[in-house]
Amino acid sequence: MSQVSAPFSSPALSVLHRTFPLVSASFYRCALSIQRRTDPDSAPFLGSRPHSVMWAETMTRRYSTWAEGAPLSSCSVSQITRKACEEVEVYVSAGIDGLIVENMHDIPYSMTVGPEVTAIMATICATVRNSYPNIPLGIQILSAANQQALAVALAADADFIRAEGFVFSQISDEGFLNACAGDLLRYRKQIGAEHIQIFTDIKKKHSSHAVTSDVSISETARAAEFFLSDGVILTGIATGKQANPEELKEVKQAVRIPVLIGSGVTVENMEEYMDADAMIIGSHFKKSGYWANEVDFERIKKFMTKMKKLRK
Template sequence: MRSEYRIPGFGLKPLIGVVHLPPLPGSIIGYSGIDRVIEYSVAEAKKLEEAGFDAVILENYSDNPYSVRVNDLVLSSITVIAREVIRETGLKVGISLLRNAGLQGLAAAYAAGAHFVRINAYCEVRVSGEGLLMPISHELEKLRQRLDRHVAVFADVDVKHSSPLGERPLSDVVHDCVSRGRMDAIIVTSRATSEAPSPGYVAAIRQLAKTKPIIIGSGITAENIKAYWNLADGFIVGTYIKHGGSTKMPIDPQRAAKLASVVRELRITAKIAN
């Protein structure tokens, strides 16, 4: 099965790196100061740009334990951070606010001039350690309609670190998300951070999603990306590109460059084949 559904504005199979932000102002575990967080975030994003990545997601990963809605300090901080990353790099910039603060994420992305948001529960109810994640597609799209520029929505289905409420078949969930939702792309993950979904699982969702672009959101490495290249339309990578493959560590420029090099080769091969 071959996937060639482009995400408007993102080119051929974009490579999206994750900057797992340090604790933000407002975090219950404390923080190092907003200027230091901005400096760190910009430096990490520049590593991705120099390696050859197309985009970056800024995520409040260190603000655990997470809540369904973030506080005002976290919201204002990630808005400023995103703005600075946009000013200092040429990357497409996205925002992910854990656990499912998608409306706040969209507001921050718009104000900062960012390009996209990631939504964990767009069209399905999920049971998570943070509680029930309720679908926000209606409220999100109503808000997005009021904006004077497009902010793309990348929506998870069967998102990691959660389980469905009830026994509704995933095929029904994906069908309804695609036919009734307005997301720009669907994100497919495994059960947890750093775990790759099986190629068969991705292929099944690819078939159900029809022409909606598919992004793989966990477990991609320089060693396995070839197995997913013809199944997906984009890749979000966080764990692999860190020193030692640990989300708690900064980005390793060599790992990031290695992955980006593989992607460049695959793109060249795809162009030759076409």
Template sequence: MTPIGPFGDPPTVIGMVHLPPLPGSPGFEGDRDAIRTRALEDAVTLEAGGVDGVILENFGDSPFYPEDVPKHVVADMAALATAVRSAVDVPVGINVLRNDAAAALSVAGAADADVVRVNVHVGAAATDQGVLEGRAHETVRLRERIAPDVAILADVHVKHATPVGEADIERTALETAERGRADGVVVSGSGTGSETALADVERVSNALADLETPVFAGSGVTAETVGDVLAAGADGAIVGTALKEGAETTNPVSLEAVREVVDAATNR
């Protein structure tokens, strides 16, 4: 298996910090302190459970801006990421939904984070936000200017989307890693919490074997399935729903659930 940038040697489990609705979003409840407290509690619990890293994501901000979030979203995420960065010793990642890689890099640079996740890095995808186009040419150049040490994890056939065009998943993975210069790729299921197909993991892992580009499963991984995902060729998994109380995506992180997934990945 391939070492995964800031996360070290595999197998790697990265836990999600799903932020509640931020100011300006329809579901915002008027309390920035509560959002900060929840983010810190989730991040600290993830670290206590043994994850190798955490990713902050503005999960509660639906309906999402397609590619350019307002400045206040960047400001709030930078403040939250800085607080989380100070509270945990594991690597920290940033994902700004739906596909604002420039904002994610800006937050990562300001907060001294380690990685960004980009949902559509190359090619194009039809989504509920419309057609999103990859901007690898801009993202990679911006990274060199403002956050050169930040790794880029890029999705291949991202969830909640349909690829535009005829490219199969192997070709998309190769173009993401080679021409898009992503440091790692993410393979996921059809939606949040949906199981990542083992066949897709295997196909992408095989396609990238010569490049030694790490592959993550990006959705639906549980304590029961993480061993199969790793056996199919994944170097790690990004886990959200399965680590929450009652396996509900918007619930707080459960320490017991985190330990179950981490133990299953480590002792498979």
């Protein structure tokens, strides 16, 4: 993938879908309009279609690794890996554009992620990459384990990560989270991972933003752009909750980097987000639209069928 450049010309609307394994490291999200790089010396880029076209990338169901000490541990690494590949196959068959691997089921999340989670995530992601060498692949490790996610992405030959707490401080359900942009981008440089894109949440879900209540969503987006984010992610207040379409308009006018929608997109409301450059979809692609349920092929296929029509 080639790196997004600013200004971001001819953006594409991407749909990302998360996949979670049944062990403590959940993973998989699809990023629409992220294309797999073919030149190892090139950087990744987000999309090449005009923004009126939606390139829907959906990820597989999030898996929690539930291994090596997580409170819900129940599966071996081989079981998690096998389940992950099974779900990837469902998503690919339904026509998604990319995947994100995330340890969603590692509840309760910790600000201190152990080396076992990083190792398990690297094992799973490398297996997925070997099985699907050409699909865009992203990584997120909860909670806010952004450097670990970069390391896994580099080891597994993934294309991007989703990072929390990039700019400004916030109070999340895991605790106080400080901005990490300076340290994270220096780490990316140090490990030779500059070809891996970093998409960053702003005013993220499951958090209180009272400490930055005097900073608007557009000002937050501009700060992320100034600090070299490859794209910003807008969400609702919680997993599966709809993002504010008015905020999408505001942020699109404020920055020149890609703007992604990170929660709450459904087959019923996707038209409200066609100006976005990408969509991350998790809950809607599960049975009954609940994030922890099994992947529902028919729901994904229905969504992608409508998406293809909207792209025309």
